[in-house]
Amino acid sequence: MEIKPLNSPTAEQIRRAPKALLHDHLDGGLRPGTVVDLARASGYGDLPETEPDRLGTWFREAADSGSLERYLETFTHTCAVMQTPDALFRVAAECAEDLAEDGVVYAEIRYAPEQHLEGGLTLEEVVAVVNEGFREGERLARESGRRIRVGALLTAMRHAARSLEIAELANRHRDSGVVGFDIAGAEAGYPPTRHLDAFEYLKRENNHFTIHAGEAFGLPSIWQALQWCGADRLGHGVRIVDDISVAAGGEVRLGRLAAYVRDKRVPLELCPTSNIQTGAVGSYADHPIGLLRRLHFRATVNTDNRLMSGTSMSREFERLTEAFGYSLDDLQWFTVNAMKSAFIPFDERLAMINDVIKPGYAELKSEWLFSQTATTSRSAPPES
Numbered sequence: 001m002e003i004k005p006l007n008s009p010t011a012e013q014i015r016r017a018p019k020a021l022l023h024d025h026l027d028g029g030l031r032p033g034t035v036v037d038l039a040r041a042s043g044y045g046d047l048p049e050t051e052p053d054r055l056g057t058w059f060r061e062a063a064d065s066g067s068l069e070r071y072l073e074t075f076t077h078t079c080a081v082m083q084t085p086d087a088l089f090r091v092a093a094e095c096a097e098d099l100a101e102d103g104v105v106y107a108e109i110r111y112a113p114e115q116h117l118e119g120g121l122t123l124e125e126v127v128a129v130v131n132e133g134f135r136e137g138e139r140l141a142r143e144s145g146r147r148i149r150v151g152a153l154l155t156a157m158r159h160a161a162r163s164l165e166i167a168e169l170a171n172r173h174r175d176s177g178v179v180g181f182d183i184a185g186a187e188a189g190y191p192p193t194r195h196l197d198a199f200e201y202l203k204r205e206n207n208h209f210t211i212h213a214g215e216a217f218g219l220p221s222i223w224q225a226l227q228w229c230g231a232d233r234l235g236h237g238v239r240i241v242d243d244i245s246v247a248a249g250g251e252v253r254l255g256r257l258a259a260y261v262r263d264k265r266v267p268l269e270l271c272p273t274s275n276i277q278t279g280a281v282g283s284y285a286d287h288p289i290g291l292l293r294r295l296h297f298r299a300t301v302n303t304d305n306r307l308m309s310g311t312s313m314s315r316e317f318e319r320l321t322e323a324f325g326y327s328l329d330d331l332q333w334f335t336v337n338a339m340k341s342a343f344i345p346f347d348e349r350l351a352m353i354n355d356v357i358k359p360g361y362a363e364l365k366s367e368w369l370f371s372q373t374a375t376t377s378r379s380a381p382p383e384s
Ligand SMILES: O=c1[nH]cnc2c1ncn2[C@H]1C[C@H](O)[C@@H](CO)O1
Pocket: 025, 026, 027, 028, 068, 072, 075, 079, 110, 111, 112, 115, 155, 184, 185, 186, 212, 215, 274, 304, 305
């Protein structure tokens, strides 16, 4: 029988734990009620459901398709209602508020500005109003006693041809809330090298970027993202397990690419629920995160799309805790990994780790001492 660690977290502790989130899409995290309100205000009549709970269920079920392409179709509805300054402001503010409410203290939120121009906004206006929304959400969170910092990542769609333009946009806004760049969309048929000029530009500017790679497609995509494009992080990167073999006796062998990813501490933005929905992984218990954590890859836990997955950072941590018996120390490890890999300056990352994350976990880890069960005798000390 497996021994449950004494510092096994409760759901309530997980919610209170400080969390860091690197991979979350703005157009994948709207409140269902907000989608309904915005559709009504803009006259968008193609929503499949107009009652918020039913609409939330529709998004989760439609995204549960087993295919990345079908999963991505659901974004037509969210992008359709995010075409005005008011809508973008509201969605960004609510995003920051919802994350803060869930105990997230640092988040990098991505979206593709090119998908929000149908109402006549310019790329510049989209970025400015989303940034204002994030600042408003941070302020509202502060008012209700929570603390969060949100940075934006600008995404270019990999099937389109605007990546250099979006990279330049990200660079222009680097001192006003945009912390980096990304490419997203269907992976098969759209290799990251199509956007080499954008990545080379950002490198010359000493800027940061992550690339969705190794989600629906395997090792060649990860290899290109790292060795041709020079990605700082991998969006998903979960298929790196295809380059790891574990023999029946437990001996582990890393191929050249997996060894490179581990040796260079390349951050993996893992998104467990999203991977199960798109069919990249069968179940939480089968998710490669278990192996990657044991092998000390720079693994991080992320939500990807909270609306389509009906998830939150707390929920992802809960599912992983159930599947792998994780303790608060494991959750702290994932959180520190994420913060080490963030695109904000080093001194700010360090302060977040030492002054927010570690004290937060220390507080939670000490709670068992003062609970009633602490007075009963224990057979083993808490794991550290
Ligand atoms: O997991 C994903 N893989 C690839 N593309 C994605 C994923 N989640 C969202 N997207 C796409 C759909 C959105 O409209 C776009 C920008 O956020 O990014």
